[in-house]
Amino acid sequence: MDTDDLLSMTGIDKRFAGIPALSAASFSVRRGEVHALIGQNGAGKSTLIKVLTGYHRRDAGDVAFDGKPFEVSSPQQAQANGISTIYQEINLVPYRSITENICLGREKRKFGFLDWSAMHREAEGLLQRFNIRVDVRRPLMEFNTATQQMVAIARAIGFSAKLVIMDEPTSSLDEREVGVLFNVIRQLKQEGVSVVFVSHKLDELYAVCDRVTIMRDGKTIKTARMDEIEKIDLVSSMLGRNIERTEGHATAFSARDETKIGKVLLSAGNLAIGQIVQDVSFNIRSGEIAGFAGLLGAGRTETARLVFGIDRLRAGEMHYGGKVFDPKRPSDAIAAGMGFCTEDRKSEGIVPEMSVAENMMLALMPKLSKSGIIDEKAQREIVERFIKQLGIKCSGPDQKVRELSGGNQQKVLLGRWLAMNPRLLILDEPTRGIDVGAKGEIQSLIKSLADQGLAVLMISSELEEVIEGADRVFVLREGISVAEFDRAAATEDAVMGAMAHGNAPVIAEARP
Amino acid sequence: MTRSKLLSLLGSYGVVLALLLLILFGWLRYDYFLGFFNITSVLRYNSMFALVALGMCFVIMTGGIDLSVGSTAALGSVVAALFSPQGAWIGLGAGVGAGLCVGLVNATLVTRLKIMPFVATLATMLAASGTALLLADNQSVSVSYESGFTTLGQDNLLGFPIPAWIALAAYVVGWVVLNFTSTGRGVLAVGGNEDATRMMGLPADRIKFLVYLASGGLAGLAGVILAAQFGAGQPIEGVGWELFAIAAVVVGGTLLTGGVGSVGATLAGVLLLGILFNVLNFENGKGWISLSAYWQSVIRGLFLLIVVILQAKLSARSTAAVKEY
Ligand SMILES: Nc1ncnc2c1ncn2[C@@H]1O[C@H](COP(=O)(O)OP(=O)(O)OP(=O)(O)O)[C@@H](O)[C@H]1O
Ligand SMILES: [Mg+2]
Secondary structure: OOOOEEEEEEEEEEOOEEEEEEEEEEEEEEOOOOOEEEOOOOOOHHHHHHHHHOOOOOEEEEEEEEEEEEOOOOOOHHHOOOOEEOOOOOOOOOOHHHHHHHHOOOEEEEEEEOOOHHHHHHHHHHHOOOOOOOOOOOOOHOOHHHHHHHHHHHHHHOOOOOOOEEEEEOOOOHHHHHHHHHHHHHHHHHHHOOEEEEHHHOHHHHHOOOOOEEEEEEEEEEEEHHHHOHHHHHHHHHHHOOOOOOOOOOOOOOOOOHHOOOEEEEEEEEEEEEOOOEEEEEEEEEOOEEEEOOOOOOHHHHHHHHHHOOOOOOEEEEEEOEEEEEEOOHHHHHHHHHHEOOOOOHHHOOOOOOEHHHHHOOHHHHHEOOOEEEEEEHHHHOOOOEEEEOOOOOOOOOOOOOOOOOHHHHHHHHHHHHHHOOOOEEEOOOOOOOOHHHHHHHHHHHHHHHHHHOOOEEEEOOHHHHHHHOOOEEEEEOOOOEEEEEEEEEEEHHHHHHHHHOHHHHHHHHHO | OOOOHHHHHHHHHHHHHHHHHHHHHHHHHHHOOOOHHHHHHHHHHHHHHHHHHHHHHHHOOOOOOOOOHHHHHHHHHHHHHHHHOHHHHHHHHHHHHHHHHHHHHHHHHHHOOOHHHHHHHHHHHHHHHHHHHHHOOOEEEEEEOOOOHHHHHEEOOOOOOHHHHHHHHHHHHHHHHHHHHHHHHHHHHHHHOHHHHHOOOOOOOHHHHHHHHHHHHHHHHHHHHHHHHHHOOOOOOOHHHHHHHHHHHHHOOOOOOOOOOOOOHHHHHHHHHHHHHHHHHHHHOOOOOOOOOHHHHHHHHHHHHHHHHHHEEEEEEEEHHHOOO
């Protein structure tokens, strides 16, 4: 073992019900370094982390931490021994206040009793490092995902650990917030704390990491210095094949045949609901991919929720297939042939305890059953087709969704709506937390679905995805639709300009 | 913001408001409603329920349920009565000890053997009830009057019934534990998201263990007061107490799914239900209409429903208002 090593894991094996998730994986982290851990969905990154922190028991292998053999049987012990972890699924208690979520487990006391004012101060102080000023007494569930993510990070850092592990911490943060997080990581590094950083966004890794370890199929393929490895090499080792660079394209969206685009299917005028959606207008034609661009909090998801009948409109109106459309609840929208893949798959989409098949069939159930009895055979066929088509990595249709990796859960959700044969599909961050390989697959899938006449409303925080994928881009800013671009006009500069400043004249130019 | 604050305040204190309105109603309508005798007898009688509801409140906050509290109280009353000749304190200790034993079994079943709380405590409910009947030989067991045991249930201290003091003390302790100890916060965390609590490194199982143990002990204590108050251990008492306790906890705004709850509001819930019963008795006493026990049940059920619906409406509106950022 290298004397510089803070952590070294060697020959780690882990099987779930006989299926190997890790086989002979090794991983080492030096003192005071930021170490990236990357790999496709299901490569075993989260499992490696959970084995280290004692959440899973390893089947074989050795772990040494801080010069000593490291044997822990619970995350609690790992934490007490200096390893603080932010798990991929934000694991906090939504009903409790921010202070409690940050301080649980290391409460401040005065005369043996909890010292609330000291704890509130500590929580505020920790969040201040992230430029977040909120009322820490309020329940966590009142805050958006980004803030919750920051709370999870603040909690982990507050433990003054020797090693902080972050499993995809940036997937729900916008660029500014990511910048703030990176500053904190650099600070930690200066204090001699090591950081393990999992992310699918390769550019981020170059910005903050010193070394990188690449995983594939439960094995650690390669460890390298970040400044000595090229992005293309990262990608090809992750995928295990040489990929050709698609000239000038960052995504798998290719040019579209304009003739495939039909008549207007959905048009929305001046939608509003309180502060967060104030005045949004847009329309989608069948066979068209319409993109919503905007910063976090611009009201994109909230607009989608209005369309899908989750929230009720306060003002404005919608037309769908030529008729006035006023969905009172999601089942109205589903009946009209809409599907909605939510961004927050954990709380809104996936039923973790149910199997892959059951999750996929949830929305389709009413259609597939004859007088209340489910047609098992038809169900099986559909499920198996989508598992194959979407490349879902699972042991079979009966595996619990809880046991799938994050990216594969997303594919199950996508499969659920595709199985409905919808006319309009709303995709909120369809490729968030999904590895490059699967991302490309999903993007081409979206395109081919549109070619078959499906109207797609795609919300994405990744600019390239919207610009290259969408036939038209609508830019939302602070609850108002400020600009509309067709494919030719949607350049990165133009869209970003509208997202940032919302310069109204663009609308006049871009509208035919 | 002020309006939404007001609403959220009403949401959490709706039960207090309902309680005050009910007291006002009784005071205006009945002559002796706020008389010393009526107040003390309401407090004396309801302190048993208050103790049981306190334990239930903690169990429910972890997302569990304890159906065994009623028969545990019955068992506690029998054991306390049997031991009362040895002295008041020994009777007290024995009753509470019997409750703790049931609590221990519940705690073990739920946390070690991972049996669903509903099932585990349903089983101990039957077992405790059977044990009480066995020990008492199927009849009530008279307590010893010489040892001073009945003081616990029948006497006053500073003008108030001793059982009321005991319940008050228990609620103060419960309130402090919930709000100012890490175990108390852990109770809410486990109920809010058990998996996350484990990942955060909190001793989820130990917290749940303690909660069931405490619930058993408090039910035992309620049994001691029952025996002392009525001068006998009552093996067949306690039927339906668990439902009363659950109702009081829920009316107090504690979520049945766990994670959110309040000790103070639970006390208010107990008083609300107790005083409602008292009001119905007064109404009958007026002689205008005579409400049979059945009608009383119907009215109590409806009343409960109204309070719960009101509370749900109020709290839903307050969070909706907050959610607009
Ligand atoms: N509790 C479990 N039971 C059964 N299988 C599991 C369990 N947890 C993970 N797996 C399997 O182990 C493999 C590795 O999953 P893991 O979550 O570690 O992937 P990952 O690299 O973190 O992927 P992602 O980028 O999607 O988060 C997957 O095939 C997954 O299905
Ligand atoms: Mg993962």
